[in-house]
Amino acid sequence: MTRKWLRWMPAVVVPAVIAAGVLSASLPANAGDPLPEKTPQQVLLMLAQHGEKALSGTLEQTSALGLPELPTSGPGAGAPEAAWLELLTGPHTARVYLDGPDKARVQVMDRMAERNAVRNGGELWFYNSKDNTAAHMQLPADATARHKDSPSTATPGDLADKLLAKLDSSTEVAVGPDTQVAGRAAYNLVLTPKSGTTLVDSATIAVDGESGLPLGVELKARGQSEPAFSVEYTSLTLGSPDAAIFNFTPPPGATVEEVPLQERKAAAPPSDVAQAKAAKRPTVTGTGWETVLEFPAGAMKAPAADEPRSGAASLLDQAAVPVPGGRLVSTSLINVLILEDGRILAGSVPLERLQAAAAQP
Amino acid sequence: MSSKESGSRERTGGDTVPEDMAGNAAHRPAAAPAGRRWGRGLLASELGVLFRRRRTWAMLCALAAIPILIAVAVRVSSAVPPGRGPAFLDRISQNGLFVGVTAMLVSVPLFLPLTVGVVAGDTVAGEAGMGTLRYLLVGPAGRVRLLLVKYAGAVAFAITAPLVVALVGAGIGAVLFPVGPVTLLSGDSIGAAEALLRLLLIASYLAVSLMGLSAIGLFMSTLTDVPVGAMAATVVLSVVSQVLDALPQLEWLHPWLFTHYWLDFADLLRQPIAWDSFGTNLVLQGGYVAVFGALAYGRFITKDVLS
Numbered sequence A: 001m002t003r004k005w006l007r008w009m010p011a012v013v014v015p016a017v018i019a020a021g022v023l024s025a026s027l028p029a030n031a032g033d034p035l036p037e038k039t040p041q042q043v044l045l046m047l048a049q050h051g052e053k054a055l056s057g058t059l060e061q062t063s064a065l066g067l068p069e070l071p072t073s074g075p076g077a078g079a080p081e082a083a084w085l086e087l088l089t090g091p092h093t094a095r096v097y098l099d100g101p102d103k104a105r106v107q108v109m110d111r112m113a114e115r116n117a118v119r120n121g122g123e124l125w126f127y128n129s130k131d132n133t134a135a136h137m138q139l140p141a142d143a144t145a146r147h148k149d150s151p152s153t154a155t156p157g158d159l160a161d162k163l164l165a166k167l168d169s170s171t172e173v174a175v176g177p178d179t180q181v182a183g184r185a186a187y188n189l190v191l192t193p194k195s196g197t198t199l200v201d202s203a204t205i206a207v208d209g210e211s212g213l214p215l216g217v218e219l220k221a222r223g224q225s226e227p228a229f230s231v232e233y234t235s236l237t238l239g240s241p242d243a244a245i246f247n248f249t250p251p252p253g254a255t256v257e258e259v260p261l262q263e264r265k266a267a268a269p270p271s272d273v274a275q276a277k278a279a280k281r282p283t284v285t286g287t288g289w290e291t292v293l294e295f296p297a298g299a300m301k302a303p304a305a306d307e308p309r310s311g312a313a314s315l316l317d318q319a320a321v322p323v324p325g326g327r328l329v330s331t332s333l334i335n336v337l338i339l340e341d342g343r344i345l346a347g348s349v350p351l352e353r354l355q356a357a358a359a360q361p
Numbered sequence B: 001m002s003s004k005e006s007g008s009r010e011r012t013g014g015d016t017v018p019e020d021m022a023g024n025a026a027h028r029p030a031a032a033p034a035g036r037r038w039g040r041g042l043l044a045s046e047l048g049v050l051f052r053r054r055r056t057w058a059m060l061c062a063l064a065a066i067p068i069l070i071a072v073a074v075r076v077s078s079a080v081p082p083g084r085g086p087a088f089l090d091r092i093s094q095n096g097l098f099v100g101v102t103a104m105l106v107s108v109p110l111f112l113p114l115t116v117g118v119v120a121g122d123t124v125a126g127e128a129g130m131g132t133l134r135y136l137l138v139g140p141a142g143r144v145r146l147l148l149v150k151y152a153g154a155v156a157f158a159i160t161a162p163l164v165v166a167l168v169g170a171g172i173g174a175v176l177f178p179v180g181p182v183t184l185l186s187g188d189s190i191g192a193a194e195a196l197l198r199l200l201l202i203a204s205y206l207a208v209s210l211m212g213l214s215a216i217g218l219f220m221s222t223l224t225d226v227p228v229g230a231m232a233a234t235v236v237l238s239v240v241s242q243v244l245d246a247l248p249q250l251e252w253l254h255p256w257l258f259t260h261y262w263l264d265f266a267d268l269l270r271q272p273i274a275w276d277s278f279g280t281n282l283v284l285q286g287g288y289v290a291v292f293g294a295l296a297y298g299r300f301i302t303k304d305v306l307s
Helices: A002-007 A009-026 A040-049 A082-088 A156-165 A270-280 A301-305 A310-319 A351-359 B002-012 B017-030 B035-052 B054-076 B098-107 B111-130 B133-138 B142-176 B192-223 B227-245 B262-269 B276-302
Strands: A054-063 A092-099 A103-110 A113-120 A123-128 A133-138 A171-181 A184-193 A200-208 A214-221 A229-238 A255-258 A283-285 A292-295 A320-323 A326-330 A335-339 A344-347
Touching: A002 A009, A002 B276, A009 B276, A040 A171, A040 A184, A040 A200, A171 A200, A184 A214, A292 A351, A310 A320, A326 A351, A335 A351, A344 A351, B035 B054, B035 B142, B054 B098, B054 B111, B054 B142, B098 B111, B098 B142, B098 B192, B098 B262, B111 B133, B111 B142, B111 B192, B111 B227, B133 B142, B142 B192, B142 B276, B192 B227, B192 B262, B192 B276, B262 B276
Parallel strands: A133 A255
Antiparallel strands: A054 A092, A054 A229, A092 A103, A103 A113, A113 A123, A123 A133, A171 A184, A184 A200, A200 A214, A214 A229, A283 A292, A292 A344, A320 A326, A326 A335, A335 A344
């Protein structure tokens, strides 16, 4: 009898060994030397001065903003207009290659498909394998300084820079316990708003202990345990990637669309531009985390009219709920109030704040 | 039921069964001191039986029919607009090599697990159902080696099946459509030779993906003397796993399902190749092989073989 039970031993031991292995792997690996203590200012300085411009890595992005997820399968999936907007909902994996300020490639890896954004010097390419379409843009020679990256490529660096710009007396900055991101020891810079009315609970930036490179950004919303938005490297290699990665020619058979650069500055006289900008410039009320932006009527309609935005529109229809005075698109981080008179108010504050701001003359 | 089942099976596979037993008999006297050589002979005879079996050929032919059907359907119909039907379908008319990729994509959810489930579910239960299991156990190889040989047979089929789909697909695609540089998901193009290499890589990815299922089938096969039951249980498990994988509420479970990475073979069509899913899949399938191999060992070693 015991002999018989002994024969079943492997069937018990193997799952136990696997479970033990998984558990030990999931524990935070603290084998390496702990990072030297640093004050928040020192970590911020590291972050601001990091010189890593050449890297290749894999980014994982998750968001729980409370927006309806766009369908990824079934009818209506992958409508081309919604393809980039879809990045805000659901999880994504992307590979990022950077080499200097003017060479970048981002590959958003979808199931059985891929979206690419390639920048090689002045050439900017977008390619979507789902419908085999490519878009090409020729950047002006002086664009290097202004266009750091396309807005959709939310690398940790971009997000960190934006957050740091907001840093003032409104925020408490602290260095949390060290973390491990992509196998690298990292400082954890925790920004907590002092204001009690904002929707943002905290923002965390993981800063590489060696190079100061931002490795991950996490935004937490009030009353939500899982992060509302997070993007972090799961693997990272510093150093120039293969130069061939940045060479992109549209594949044969692809539909190539040549996108003319909107030469606003060059096309219109400066005074007109200034006026147009002033008309579209949002009014700012509140400070720090309680800032409310008010866009005048029509400011958002104009760009939407000349291009088909059915994907965005349908998302808006699903997300907007009627509230007194207009419609509200509510996410866990930002509330957007679309008033009946066409004005749009946005801010990471509760609805009442937006309504109060709307009522102000 | 059982005897009827085995009777009909014996007739269909009648040409092979005596040969198997004859092969065993021929090996037995020479190999009495060295069980290992006997085991190698057993493996050879197992593979011989498997690939001479009419049922195996029928299943491989059915798998080969998938790319042929796809290719002919695309050939005789008008151009497929992008974004409709299975992925890559619209690329076929531009490049015949995509027939292989599309066919593998189509056969992953059901056809491949179905055929592998039939082979793996038949391994031990088939012998038991036919009453030949105890003859196999008379030899000096022992139950462990017999189990290993049986699993090796199932794995051999799991390697062959996707390979057949890929190669027949590439072949029929080359006959009916032009073959040239292949556009990868990233938008880069590679030459036809490298594309063929990627096709073989995908086939090997699928072979690895089916290892876990083969081990599950082997375990199921040790539980019963009715091969059909083991086959059905194996196939049903693969379907259940895929259904669970589609439920977003069970997200925590997804990385543990053996079907979770099956469709991630598209990562081999990126530039540069994303090897992450290949590695993760390999580890996951290895875990399933270890767990269900150990279960099959426990069950088969302690089993009373009466038939």
